Amino acid sequence: MPRPLIHLLAIVAGAALPFGAAAKETPAPGAAAQARTEARSDAAASPLVSTEWLEKNLDAKNLRIVEVSVEPGVFERGHIPGAQNVVWHTDLVETVSRDIAGPEKFTALARRLGVDRDTTVVLYGDNNNWFAAWGAWVLAQYGLVDNVKLLDGGRKKWEAEKRPLDTRNAEVAASTFAAPAPSTTFRARFGDVLAVAKRERDEQILDIRSPDEFSGKVIAPPGVQELAIRAGHIPGSVNVPWAKAVNADGTLKSPAELKALYAAAGIDGSKPIITSCRIGERSSHSWFVLTRVLGYPARNYDGSWTEYGNAVGVPVVNLAGTVWGGK
Amino acid sequence: MSGPIAERAAPLPRFRAPAGLAGRAPLPWALSLAVALGLAGAALWLSGQPGGSRLALALTFGALFGFVLQRARFCFYCQWRDFLVEGDPRGLLGILAALAAGLAGYAVVLGAWMPDPSGTRLPPDAHIGPVGPVLVLAGAVFGAGMAVSGSCISAHLYRLGEGSPTAPFALLGTGLGFVLGFATWNPLYLASVSEAPVVWLPRHLGYAGSLALGLALLAALAWPLLRRLRALPRAETGERRIEAGFGSVFAGRWPVWLGGLAVGAIGTLAYLRIGPLGVTAEIGGRARQAAGSFGLLPARLEGLDTFRGCATAVRDAVLTPNGLFVGGLVLASFAAALAAGQFRPARPRPGHVARGLLGGALLGWGAMTGLGCSVGTLLSGIMAGALSGWVFGIAMFAGAGATLWLGRRTGLLA
Numbered sequence: 001m002p003r004p005l006i007h008l009l010a011i012v013a014g015a016a017l018p019f020g021a022a023a024k025e026t027p028a029p030g031a032a033a034q035a036r037t038e039a040r041s042d043a044a045a046s047p048l049v050s051t052e053w054l055e056k057n058l059d060a061k062n063l064r065i066v067e068v069s070v071e072p073g074v075f076e077r078g079h080i081p082g083a084q085n086v087v088w089h090t091d092l093v094e095t096v097s098r099d100i101a102g103p104e105k106f107t108a109l110a111r112r113l114g115v116d117r118d119t120t121v122v123l124y125g126d127n128n129n130w131f132a133a134w135g136a137w138v139l140a141q142y143g144l145v146d147n148v149k150l151l152d153g154g155r156k157k158w159e160a161e162k163r164p165l166d167t168r169n170a171e172v173a174a175s176t177f178a179a180p181a182p183s184t185t186f187r188a189r190f191g192d193v194l195a196v197a198k199r200e201r202d203e204q205i206l207d208i209r210s211p212d213e214f215s216g217k218v219i220a221p222p223g224v225q226e227l228a229i230r231a232g233h234i235p236g237s238v239n240v241p242w243a244k245a246v247n248a249d250g251t252l253k254s255p256a257e258l259k260a261l262y263a264a265a266g267i268d269g270s271k272p273i274i275t276s277c278r279i280g281e282r283s284s285h286s287w288f289v290l291t292r293v294l295g296y297p298a299r300n301y302d303g304s305w306t307e308y309g310n311a312v313g314v315p316v317v318n319l320a321g322t323v324w325g326g327k
Numbered sequence: 328m329s330g331p332i333a334e335r336a337a338p339l340p341r342f343r344a345p346a347g348l349a350g351r352a353p354l355p356w357a358l359s360l361a362v363a364l365g366l367a368g369a370a371l372w373l374s375g376q377p378g379g380s381r382l383a384l385a386l387t388f389g390a391l392f393g394f395v396l397q398r399a400r401f402c403f404y405c406q407w408r409d410f411l412v413e414g415d416p417r418g419l420l421g422i423l424a425a426l427a428a429g430l431a432g433y434a435v436v437l438g439a440w441m442p443d444p445s446g447t448r449l450p451p452d453a454h455i456g457p458v459g460p461v462l463v464l465a466g467a468v469f470g471a472g473m474a475v476s477g478s479c480i481s482a483h484l485y486r487l488g489e490g491s492p493t494a495p496f497a498l499l500g501t502g503l504g505f506v507l508g509f510a511t512w513n514p515l516y517l518a519s520v521s522e523a524p525v526v527w528l529p530r531h532l533g534y535a536g537s538l539a540l541g542l543a544l545l546a547a548l549a550w551p552l553l554r555r556l557r558a559l560p561r562a563e564t565g566e567r568r569i570e571a572g573f574g575s576v577f578a579g580r581w582p583v584w585l586g587g588l589a590v591g592a593i594g595t596l597a598y599l600r601i602g603p604l605g606v607t608a609e610i611g612g613r614a615r616q617a618a619g620s621f622g623l624l625p626a627r628l629e630g631l632d633t634f635r636g637c638a639t640a641v642r643d644a645v646l647t648p649n650g651l652f653v654g655g656l657v658l659a660s661f662a663a664a665l666a667a668g669q670f671r672p673a674r675p676r677p678g679h680v681a682r683g684l685l686g687g688a689l690l691g692w693g694a695m696t697g698l699g700c701s702v703g704t705l706l707s708g709i710m711a712g713a714l715s716g717w718v719f720g721i722a723m724f725a726g727a728g729a730t731l732w733l734g735r736r737t738g739l740l741a
Contacts, residue, residue, distance in 0.1 A: 073451030076440040077600060090448070160377065167599075168439060223640075 047292035048152040048252065049122055055163055058082055064115050064172065068092075068135040069126040069155065078165030080124065080151075080158060084113050084172065088131045088281075092138045100138050100302070103179040110142070110179065114172035117143065124151035124158070128246045134284035136292075137300050141182040150288065156250035186291065188274040188299040190307055196274065197235045197315050203272045205237035206265070206298075208286045209305070213278070214239040216320040219309070220278060228309025232318030234276065238265040242282045245289045258289055269296035276301040276308075355665040362662035366390045366655060373651075381601055385648035388597045389655025392604065393485055395593065397660040398576075398667070399586020401425075402482035403701045404473040406583065407727055412735075415559070416552035421583025423545050423552075428591020429710030430541045434534050436599050437711070444529040449635065454603045454707040456636050456698045456715035459523030461515050466719040469693025469700065470726025474734060476500070476686020479701040480694060481606045483687075484653060488660030490672030496683025497690065498610070504691015505607075505614035505639070509624055515696065516629045525635075526714035537712045544717075578667045594710055601648055603711065605703030606656065607694045608649040611639035614691070636698025693723075 057063060058081055065083040067075045075085040086092065091109055092101050101109065115121055121144065125132035129150050139148050195201040212218045216231035244261055247253055267273060273290055277283035280302030290298035308314065374383035395401065406418025437450050449455055473479045476497040478486065487494040528537040594604045618624045632640055664670040694700040697719050705723065708716025734740025
């Protein structure tokens with residue numbers, strides 16, 4: 001396809017997405033969800049911003065653009081002008097204990113980024129915004145929820161549309177943000193998941209790993225060393241791989257398509273949902289789709305299979321019958 | 328530095344471009360042009376693929392690097408041997424020129440990427456490795472491999488394009504050496520590498536301090552070489568006058584210092600856009616893949632993938648930036664050698680095979696254990712301000728010198 005035509009299509013698609021999405025909307029289970037999806041036509045209230053909108057608003061006051069990419073060196077060799085870099089494996093976590101960044105560390109990070117409670121934060125990254133969504137999940141725990149948005153299509157779409165990149169560092173004024181104790185609204189812990197697995201609580205678990213991990217055929221994807229001792233999944237969970245929520249160009253599917261995708265697995269937002277994967281990072285992407293785009297009540301279980309699959313004495317479903325260490 | 332020498336330089340190249348094109352040897356020229364156009368076409372095609380601009384750029388930089396290496400005979404071992412045996416310091420001055428240009432270039436890039444180098448973070452994917460006895464051993468073994476096989480890995484790659492009878496065996500040996508390196512990695516890592524400090528000079532000295540120290544060290548190394556250069560008889564330093572002529576670019580041998588400056592510039596630009604220069608990531612990665620499929624690989628390579636350097640992570644794509652870089656290097660060197668009349672394929676004799684395989688295995692083991700070779704660890708490391716680059720370099724030249732001395736004493740090496 002000639003490049004101008006691709007550009008034209010991309011622009012038309014970008015412009016039409018919010019309106020088309022709102023038009024195709026079917027009645028949502030909750031009023032809040034209804035309000036949120038309708039608001040998608042308004043960049044100020046939508047959880048997603050388009051590449052086109054971002055390019056027009058690069059100099060907007062009170063906007064901070066933050067890249068969270070997996071691949072090192074990607075940010076430095078060219079980022080969206082004005083963007084700042086956040087390193088997922090050191091900035092957003094504690095590096096000794098397994099936890100999200102504590103209030104002190106998060107306060108320092110938010111101040112460095114110049115992020116306050118009323119700042120609009122646009123997150124983006126490589127790999128279809130995988131770690132950018134994880135960043136949004138960490139920010140949400142410190143009360144930065146509605147003003148945090150993902151760039152629809154992430155780096156991939158921005159680059160494909162040949163929009164400008166910059167290699168210089170943005171200089172922003174530090175904020176005075178002070179992180180409270182992290183909220184538990186969006187985070188599920190081992191006890192929560194175990195209660196669902198034992199049917200003591202009526203919630204749904206959405207496992208977004210690959211079908212082979214879910215069935216227990218493999219314990220982890222190839223090349224991954226952090227394993228669990230058991231294969232399979234948490235009883236009662238359903239499997240919808242995270243990337244199914246994404247179009248080929250990296251954008252999220254329309255809310256109607258997303259609803260249909262999760263409804264096919266029995267998830268319609270009528271019950272609280274827990275998202276889970278191997279280490280809780282890919283599942284943040286699905287968490288973002290469920291809570292922010294569809295308005296479903298969802299929490300992310302960051303312990304995920306590397307916690308649950310290593311726990312002693314918990315119920316497990318292992319369809320493939322893989323035995324750790326050999327049959 | 329070669330100004331006065333160049334003035335009285337050897338005769339002008341006999342080559343005349345139009346005559347050469349039309350009458351002298353049209354076939355090599357046509358073939359050379361076809362390879363160059365093929366490389367350009369491949370880069371153009373790649374740049375149009377989704378996510379292909381990085382691959383296209385890697386191919387282009389590889390081709391430029393290969394062209395420069397071939398034209399300037401930028402070969403670490405040959406330059407060292409020229410100095411030790413013939414007393415000719417010009418090649419080593421070329422290597423120092425490359426390091427000086429790259430040090431300055433990297434400082435400019437790194438200063439923009441990481442305004443404050445004093446934190447705990449290292450610049451992205453710069454080749455800054457652990458410094459300890461294992462690095463010294465790796466450098467020395469790599470140096471021995473250079474002496475035995477006749478050059479380092481990057482030079483074998485460009486010599487492949489010149490039709491060298493040793494290069495194919497040396498590169499095969501390098502692959503085997505990598506497998507040996509994987510086999511010995513875990514004990515070395517647990518005994519020493521895991522404890523070895525990763526020293527990035529700008530963190531301790533700032534960019535200005537690190538650059539000043541680096542340039543001062545290079546100047547100190549260059550000083551005696553320049554004195555030696557002045558003492559050489561004029562005829563011996565008969566370096567051609569540099570002209571902007573067609574023939575001097577494509578047919579005559581470039582002065583090595585010019586090649587050095589070009590290598591420094593390519594190193595900086597490659598780091599800015601793709602990653603540090605290195606030629607062993609692809610060889611190592613493919614060797615790891617092959618060894619893995621034959622069950623010759625330890626189940627885990629402890630800590631290996633957490634280090635910077637020529638990463639040998641197993642490839643899941645057919646085309647990788649480093650693979651294209653190496654491919655571009657070999658093909659551009661082939662085109663350059665053809666055009667210059669320096670493509671001289673020779674039938675390998677048993678000596679070529681034996682020296683290639685043995686020397687290559689030493690090169691491979693050293694490059695795997697040292698997390699890179701004379702390009703990835705020495706050049707890209709020193710340019711980035713890594714202590715590991717200096718340590719590997721000193722050990723490498725010592726290892727090559729000692730092996731050469733021993734080889735000449737026993738009559739095994741020339």
